Each structure stands twice: as structure tokens, then as C-alpha cells.
Amino acid sequence: MGKNVSERSIDPATRAMLLEADRAGIETAWDRFDKQQPQCGFGILGVCCRNCNMGPCRIDPFGEGADRGVCGATADIIVARNLLRMIAAGAAAHSDHARDAVLAFKKMAEGEAEGYQIKDGAKMNALAAEYGISPEGRSPEEVALELANVLLSEFGKQEGPITFTRRAPAKRQSVWEKAGIDPRGVDREIVECMHRTHIGVDNDPVHLLLHGLRTSISDGWGGSMIATDVQDVLFGTPTPVMSESNLGVLKSDEVNIIVHGHEPILSEMIVAAAEDPEMVALAIEMGAKGISVSGICCTGNEVLMRHGIPTAGNFLQQELAVITGAVEAMVVDVQCIMPALGNLAGCYHTKFISTSPKADFPGTLRMEYHEEKALETAREIVRAAVENYPNRDPGRVNIPREKSGCMVGFSAEAILGALGGTPQPLVDAIVSGSIKGVGAVVGCNNPKVQHDFGHVNLVRELIRNDVLVVTTGCNAIACAKAGLLLPEAAKEAGPGLRPICEALGVPPVLHMGSCVDISRILVLAAALANHLGVDISDLPAAGAAPEWMSEKAVSIGAYVIASGVYTVLGTVPPVLGSPEVTSVLTKGVEGVVGASFAVEPDPFKAAKLMIAKIEEKREGLGLSA
Ligand code: SF4
Ligand code: MSK
16 A cells, blocks of 8 residues: 555545555555656657657656757747647537537427426526527527527637637737637637647747637637536526535435436436436335435535535545445546446446446446437336435545535526626626635645645635635636635635635635636626626636546646636646746746746745736736735
């Protein structure tokens, strides 16, 4: 065994399950991470290239060996190309998710997707208006079909702009136009990343990085925003709701179904099927007291914020959930699903069910989801889980006690609604200095750093200093587990923020959803900037991803700085092998988009950096420090 469990995570439930894994002789991501040590130095620095078969090539970072690849590519070129490919993969993941959401929406409009309906007609009409589609004299389904078709066209468009990018303040749009990074079509930018990074195409690091920003904008203000908005139309725009978080939400006497991944398209149906009286009766017949659905990662966030379905944990807890011995079915769709789950599920009675036509894993039971029969598939999945209950070995059940309450579901609409339909009260609080600014803290877990340590400490430090925090993804789940999403967490906030939260009955950390829902943060930032008549880069705001690991996080980081928000990364991106790329990302890009990256693994120091930036922006707006 590797490190002491307390060094691996700050979360007591996670520690308990790591001890259980140890006792059972079961390997987790932390053990596999230890076995990878020392990790490849060339990879860490980003200086290895496999883009053609003259390679692989790598640059000697000590300047004693090769300083170019076979084709002549330098470390700067190789690092920039690799980063661009990471952005392309991340933008593709978000945007392909969005495409599937729109396709489901289209099938619903055509009457071919049983179980789906328009849940937020007002939002649909507002989106339709952005495209100049009038609902006058037409059925909601007719409007939905036309909207679905124009949304689909955003992916394959050859010339911009992508419509939702026009939600950005006019000043931000001119920044993009001036820099030549206003995206054209979502797919076009991603394809062009792959073209430019092919051997012998784009070999100027700055030119490559600018295209990375353009591609990332097509994700944040394109693919991700489309996913968020269409899902709101189909499943409802979130409003605040109470729920629970951490592995303690699993039930010792009920059938436990975990939904994991990123797309709510099927999990929404699973939630519905699990409430079906026929299924509940079957569960009772099998000896259980009922059916309990919980979530992991962002599929979990999606059903958490719309239905109050508890979240069992964040990224690094997916294996631990199975190790509780109490999970009848781990149902996955796409993204952030460890292939290790197949083997692991085989050590328990858990059925590892994969549902996406795009994502198969070793050791899964495939129950492919298609919109036309989503509800039927969901019922089959729930039935398979229920019928698996008698296979549970009570002697192996070990559910940690820990769970925490949380208040979630702060969509931009819900936040503005709570403020009386205008950002003015938030602006007033910022102007008076009661709230110093807004910190957006997001992103994954990563065994390179102590699980949840960066997330929870950074957020605590920000609220203590009167910075209102908005959160999504695995940071949101870490905050939920630490009790920071409860209104009572206001007592941890500074003297300015605390009374505001107490008066409104809201936590100082607002859960805005899943990873694609960082688009909600962009919409909120645009609303604030537009209200003040300034650019997003003028706002007293800063972002952070303390424990990021995925390529999606690279795309997110890029579109957040491209939107004008300074961002602190807690784990080091693979760019340090290029002095030029490192300098552009941490300094030079500021002159282009008004924001840059910093890297700071210590969450307390990261908070200081964010607060200093917020102070600087306050000064820029003529506000007191
Ligand atoms: Fe090597 Fe150039 Fe081929 Fe990359 S593209 S593998 S650096 S020869
Ligand atoms: S799930 S992308 S580990 S935040 Fe969205 Fe968590 Fe990162 Fe996946």
C-alpha cells in the first residue's frame, strides 16, 4: 500500500473506504497512481510528440540532448501543439454532449422520444427569440423543432458567429474580433485544431495558442452553453433544492443505483423509472425497502440540482462507492468514468452498466440508450438493479456514515430571480464592499494532490474574505460534503458576506451545476458586466480549478481566461517544457484577452492570488478595497 489514507484525502468517508479497500486487497486510483511513479518527465513538461511516425520525439529539458524533433519542431512548438490537442478533446467532449442533448430535444419535438417533454417552455421561447424564431400561432413542438435545427447548425456552421457568443458584452466580442478568435462553428474549430497540429501545418506557438482560445470559446459560449440550455428546456431550469452528499447517502436496506458520467438524458429517465410503483413493489418483493438513486460526478450534479437526488461523491470516489458493497448498479454514460470500474464491479455483486453508444468499457453489461426507447431502457436498467439486490452480500456491506446536507440548484435564472430579477442588489453589495467579488471554483479531483484539500480550503479562504463563491463539477461536490453548500455555512463567511447570506437564507457557496454549466457562470458574469456597462475582464472576479485533471478542464480554463477572468490552476499543466508557452499563458495572453493563468498548488496562496486580483479589479472600477 502507498500513502497513509489521511494523506490521500481530507474526506472521512473517503478515508474509511480507502481503509476498507486496503483490507479487501483492492486497488484504487491512488494505488495505481503510486505505481506510475516516477511519472515521465517529458510528459510532465509537455515536450514529447507522437504526431507522426518519424517520432516519437522528445526534447531534452536540460539542454544536453535533442533540442528539436525529427521534423525540426522545438519544445515551444511541441508544447503548444499538445495543449491545442487537449483543448480540442475537451471542447469536443462538451460539445458532443451538447449535440446529443439537442438530438434528444429534436426527437422529442418530432414525437419520437417517449418520456421527454418541454419542461421549461418560457426558456425555450427565450432561446427561440435569440434565433429570431417566433412562437406566434405555432405549437410548442413546432417551435422546438425549428430551434433544434438551428441549434444543430451551430456545430457544423462554416462562418460565425455562434449565436450564444452574442450574449457576451459587446466589449468582449470586440476583444475576440480584434484578436481573430471569435469562433465560427463548434465542429470547425475542433477540426481545425487537429489539422493545425498535424505534422507540418501550424508551427508558431502563439498562433497555435490563439486558435486554442478560439476553440475554447466555441465550447464555453457554444457547446457547453447549448448543452445547459437545452437540458433546462427538457428537464427544467434548476431552482434551489435541499439534498445530501457523500457515500453515507447509500442505503443499507434499499436497492442502490448510482448514475455516473455527464449526460442527464438517460439518468432523468432512470430517476423516473425508480419512482415507478411497479419497480418499488418489485424491490420490496426482493427484500429491499425501496429504491435509492444517487449520483457521482456531473450526471450526479444534473439530477442533484433538478430533483434533489443525493450525490454519493466526486470523481475519486467512484471506485469507493462500489467498495461499499451496497451498490446494485453503477450506471454510466460518458466522461470521467474509470475503466477500472469493470474489474472492480466483478469483485462485488455490482452490475456495471454502460449506456452510451459511444462509451464501452471492459466488464460492462451494455444496455444501450436511444431516445426512442429511453424510458423503456431506463426501466430495464432499474429492473436489473432491483433483481440484483438478493445477490448483495450483507457481510461485505460497509457504508460510511458521513453525509452532509446541501442546498443546490442556483441557475443564473434562480440567482437573478432571488435578487428580484436584476443583478442590482449584487452590484450594490459589491460596490459597498460587503461582497468583495466573485470567485468561480470548479474542476476535478486528481490523486496528484490530497483529495478535496485544494477545493475545500480554497473555497473556505475565499468566503472568509467576503468573496462569494460559485461552483460546479467536482468542486461543488467537495463543497457539499464539507457542509459549505448549507445556508448555515454563512457563519464561515466574512463580516460582509455573512449577513447577506443570512438575510437571503442562502449558502455563501452557490452550486451552479455540472461542468457544462460553467456556461451558467459565463451568463451570470455577462449579466453583471452588461448591467454595469463594462467588460467581464473589468469585474472583480477570479476563477480556479484546484484539483483539475481532465482535458475538458483545459478547454474550460482557456475559455474562462478568453472571457476575461484570471484563473488559478492547482495542478500544473504540461507546458513547463516551453518557456514561450508558459510565458504567453501566464503573462502575454493578458494583453490579448485581459486575463491570464497562474499556477499555485497551495490553496491558501491561490486564494491570496485571487483576492489580490479581485482587489485590483475593484480599484480599476474605482471601488474601495
Ligand atoms: Fe517528431 Fe515532428 Fe513527428 Fe512530432 S511531428 S513526432 S516532433 S517528427
Ligand atoms: S466530473 S471533468 S472530474 S469536474 Fe464533470 Fe469532475 Fe472534472 Fe469530470
